[in-house]
Amino acid sequence: MTDSTPADETSFGTLYRDHRSWLEGWLSRRLGDAWEAADLAQDTFLRVLAAHPGQRLPSLREPRAYLLTVGKRLLINHYKRRSLERAYLEALANLPEALAPSPEQRWILLEALQALDELLDGLPRAVRQAFLWAQLEGVDYATIAERLQVSERTVKRYMVKAYAHCLLVAL
Missing domain, CATH: 1.10.10 (Arc Repressor Mutant, subunit A)
Structure with a gap:
C-alpha cells in the first residue's frame, strides 16, 4: 500500500517546506524585523493548519497568493495591536504612579483591549x-x-x- 497524495490535495508539510522562507522574507521586508516576521509566518501556517485539520489542504493553484492573504491579515492585526499598545502606554504615562497597574495587570488589560478591538471589528x-x-x-x-x-x-x-x-x- 502506498502513501500517495491525491492530485486534488496538497500536503501541509510540502506547503510549509516550499514557502515558509519566502513568506518570512516577504514579512521581514514589511516589518523590518526578522524575528517578528518569523513569528508572523509561523502564525500564518498555524492559521492554515487550523482551517484545514488533518494535514491535507485543497489543491492550491497559487499557494503563495493564499499564504499572502492570510499573512496580510495577520500583519494588519499586528499593526492594529501595536497601535493599540502605543495608545494604552500613552494613557498609562498620564496616570499618577500610585494608580499605575502592575505589569501583569497591564498584560491582562492589553489582552482585553485586543479582544474588544477584534469584537468590534x-x-x-x-x-x-x-x-x-x-x-x-x-x-x-x-x-x-x-x-x-x-x-x-x-x-x-x-x-x-x-x-x-x-x-x-x-x-
Missing part, C-alpha cells in the same frame, strides 16, 4: 465610537450625539447595532 466608525464612549467612558447618549453631530435617536440605533454585532460574534 467590522462596525462602522461612528457606531464603534459611540459604543466605546458609552461602555468604557460612561458617556450619555445626548453627549455622544453632540460629539458625533447626529441625533440621539441615531445614537440609540448605533448602540442597538453594536450590541447585536457583539451578540452575533459571541455566538
